[in-house]
Amino acid sequence: MPFPCLTKDHFTCLWNELLQTFFTGESAVIPFLPVHEHVRRRHYFLVIRLILCHTTALLSYVPAHISQLTLLCLALDSSHITDDVDLVMDDLRLVCLNFRHAFIILLRRATQIVKL
Secondary structure, three states: OOOHHHHHHHHHHHHHHHHHHHEEEOOOEEEOOOHHHHHHHOOHHHHHHHHHHHHHHHHOOOOOOEOHHHHHHHHHOOOOOOOOHHHHHHHHHHHOOHHHHHHHHHHHHHHHHHHO
């Protein structure tokens, strides 16, 4: 690769724009589209998946702050949520910090009670 710094700068700028436009969250981000734009822009995430693959292949890094579950769904081209409740809850806790943290703790306890 003749200009790795230039390539990294371009991908960094691109990911900054993508994260601001199509993702939401606090410590970790997840895909987000307003309901009225969901049908029209849903295919954008297929393009984001390809950009993620190219970023990882060319620069050997994954953009920061994307939740683990989102990375799995993008990498595997799947919209199915995993059965790993702990992974889902950990990502949810990172996406929703501060005042929502107490709700997440209560939700986790409720899922543990249901498993009993």
